[in-house]
Amino acid sequence: MENVRSSTLPKKYHDAVVRWGQTFLPDYPLLLDNWEKFFPHDKRHELCAYRQMGMCDEIECGTMKGKPKFHKANEMTPELADHLLKAVKAQASTELGSIQQHQLTLARAPEEVDQFWVLRMMAEELRHGYQMFHVLLEDDWAAVSDTKGEDMVEEILQMRTGSHVLGAFNVDFDSFVDNIVFCALIDRVGKYQLAMQKVSAYKPMAESMPPMLQEEAFHLATGVVPIRRWVQSAAKEEGYVGMDHLQKVINKWFPRGLDMFGDERGGGSNVKMGLKPMNNAEAAKQYTEEVQQLVSDLNLRYLRARFPKLSRDEAQERLKRIVEKGDAVEGVGPDNLLRLPHHSFFRRRGIHAYQMIDIDGKKVETLDGFKSHLKSVLPEAYATARDMTKFFELMGKVVHGEVKADDAVHILPNLSRVGGVCPCSRAVRWVVDEPQKSNGH
Amino acid sequence: MATAKTGEIALRPVNELDIEAVCAIDEKLSGQDRPGEWERRISYYLRRDPELSLVAVEGKKVVGFMLGEVKAGEFGLEEPAGWIEVLGVDPQCQGRSVGKKLLEGMLAGFKARGAKAVRTLVNETGQKELFGFFEAGGFKSTPIRTLERKV
Numbered sequence: 001m002e003n004v005r006s007s008t009l010p011k012k013y014h015d016a017v018v019r020w021g022q023t024f025l026p027d028y029p030l031l032l033d034n035w036e037k038f039f040p041h042d043k044r045h046e047l048c049a050y051r052q053m054g055m056c057d058e059i060e061c062g063t064m065k066g067k068p069k070f071h072k073a074n075e076m077t078p079e080l081a082d083h084l085l086k087a088v089k090a091q092a093s094t095e096l097g098s099i100q101q102h103q104l105t106l107a108r109a110p111e112e113v114d115q116f117w118v119l120r121m122m123a124e125e126l127r128h129g130y131q132m133f134h135v136l137l138e139d140d141w142a143a144v145s146d147t148k149g150e151d152m153v154e155e156i157l158q159m160r161t162g163s164h165v166l167g168a169f170n171v172d173f174d175s176f177v178d179n180i181v182f183c184a185l186i187d188r189v190g191k192y193q194l195a196m197q198k199v200s201a202y203k204p205m206a207e208s209m210p211p212m213l214q215e216e217a218f219h220l221a222t223g224v225v226p227i228r229r230w231v232q233s234a235a236k237e238e239g240y241v242g243m244d245h246l247q248k249v250i251n252k253w254f255p256r257g258l259d260m261f262g263d264e265r266g267g268g269s270n271v272k273m274g275l276k277p278m279n280n281a282e283a284a285k286q287y288t289e290e291v292q293q294l295v296s297d298l299n300l301r302y303l304r305a306r307f308p309k310l311s312r313d314e315a316q317e318r319l320k321r322i323v324e325k326g327d328a329v330e331g332v333g334p335d336n337l338l339r340l341p342h343h344s345f346f347r348r349r350g351i352h353a354y355q356m357i358d359i360d361g362k363k364v365e366t367l368d369g370f371k372s373h374l375k376s377v378l379p380e381a382y383a384t385a386r387d388m389t390k391f392f393e394l395m396g397k398v399v400h401g402e403v404k405a406d407d408a409v410h411i412l413p414n415l416s417r418v419g420g421v422c423p424c425s426r427a428v429r430w431v432v433d434e435p436q437k438s439n440g441h
Numbered sequence: 442m443a444t445a446k447t448g449e450i451a452l453r454p455v456n457e458l459d460i461e462a463v464c465a466i467d468e469k470l471s472g473q474d475r476p477g478e479w480e481r482r483i484s485y486y487l488r489r490d491p492e493l494s495l496v497a498v499e500g501k502k503v504v505g506f507m508l509g510e511v512k513a514g515e516f517g518l519e520e521p522a523g524w525i526e527v528l529g530v531d532p533q534c535q536g537r538s539v540g541k542k543l544l545e546g547m548l549a550g551f552k553a554r555g556a557k558a559v560r561t562l563v564n565e566t567g568q569k570e571l572f573g574f575f576e577a578g579g580f581k582s583t584p585i586r587t588l589e590r591k592v
Contacts, residue, residue: 002554042488217491221457221484228460228480290458297461301476312468 049134092132097169183223201274462503523551
């Protein structure tokens with residue numbers, strides 16, 4: 001990376017992140033020991049913060065467009081600082097939260113290379129969390145916020161799967177397929193958030209983004225490439241992952257990815273304040289188009305592997321016929337291929353939150369019918385997980401008029417583990433914290 | 442994702458969703474469907490320097506690609522140099538300066554990364570068109586020779 005400045009946190013905080021890594025990323029030494037084997041000639045991973053120098057000095061969007069960017073927290077209004085700090089907290093929480101999730105099923109990777117790609121990705125997520133801590137700790141927020149940077153760092157380091165800011169990071173992984181689909185779908189949302197924050201009116205935040213985005217590009221490949229292989233193996237009735245299971249895992253994560261963009265009606269304040277260039281709906285639309293392209297490419301790969309004599313054009317034509325007309329050709333119909341769930345399916349944020357809408361976007365009339373539908377289209381291990389139990393409880397209250405859907409979006413997730421901090425324990429109990437208002441991210 | 446109006450060619454960094462489009466162009470040029478090869482190659486460049494390698498797009502359609510990286514210390518050549526490993530242009534878009542635009546974009550990227558020279562390997566007799574392309578782009582043969590023996 002050219003024109004990049006690197007630095008480390010004050011020792012106390014650096015050591016705290018290292019200790020956090022020893023708990024939640026115990027295979028980090030293994031990654032470093034095998035770095036040359038899997039990533040020959042690549043710069044070795046370092047736990048530090050990078051800042052891209054020479055970036056735009058003027059605010060790039062919103063009502064202050066053209067004015068100088070803020071270099072220090074005390075140059076901002078409290079309102080702007082509040083929005084920014086929420087974004088930093090959410091970003092840091094996602095980085096560390098994903099490591100806790102990945103660690104649960106990392107050892108179940110069927111291929112060693114996929115395992116080490118995910119492990120590298122986890123190490124880079126730790127660096128991204130470190131980067132956000134650097135943003136929090138390098139400035140003095142006292143003039144614009146009651147929140148001290150050090151308190152926020154401590155709070156984030158204490159978060160566990162179940163108490164993170166965004167819903168997608170409070171869902172346990174059930175198999176290594178989760179690791180991979182998560183990279184392809186949820187890290188893709190991360191890419192959007194990072195790309196949008198690259199224009200941030202707060203220059204230290206903007207400068208933090210390019211090095212993170214560089215690493216994020218590999219994280220998306222860490223997801224997409226194994227899925228491509230799995231789809232081709234499934235077409236030949238080989239391998240470990242069938243199309244049906246892959247579809248169910250996509251159904252699990254795609255709605256959480258859309259939720260991460262926030263309410264479709266929101267995001268305008270961030271644009272006005274110069275923190276992001278797109279509102280939530282615009283960003284979610286682009287994201288959906290990307291995932292749709294991924295699904296189409298995977299289906300094409302499936303057909304080409306299943307029918308190797310078909311030319312690319314013939315396979316494209318056949319794919320169109322199967323998807324658009326619903327035809328089955330030589331035993332392959334729409335149910336054998338992948339699809340994107342409807343954008344209103346299984347949502348917990350935004351206009352469609354806590355509505356009983358099926359995977360096709362059709363309304364389901366009864367709660368039992370909706371439960372039954374979700375159990376049929378989600379992975380079995382997830383459909384019976386605590387997260388779903390709590391979701392159904394809340395959904396029931398919304399259906400019976402005891403809780404408004406707009407209020408329900410602020411209630412989940414607020415689950416935290418008891419029984420220590422060991423991330424490898426799958427037998428820990430859960431307790432429900434007092435509901436807290438979401439910060440809207 | 443960067444797009445260009447129909448008829449206009451724009452450049453943007455390659456990403457993991459371009460693998461299939463690159464496979465398609467390669468298949469048109471080589472007659473082979475090689476998904477594993479492009480998954481491997483594109484992943485490599487994405488983890489090395491994802492902003493450097495480029496695709497050319499018309500609208501949202503990928504019509505060309507060029508992959509490369511900056512290396513230093515290889516073969517005793519200590520000075521940082523850009524290396525162009527592979528390029529491909531959709532045959533339907535050839536003659537529209539797609540390759541030239543990709544080359545200009547890559548050269549700018551190499552320069553920004555401190556490269557003092559840009560190198561590639563071309564079979565002068567077997568790839569005359571490609572050789573001509575690089576010659577027109579200002580590339581010259583150098584005393585550095587490729588040595589090869591059968592094993």
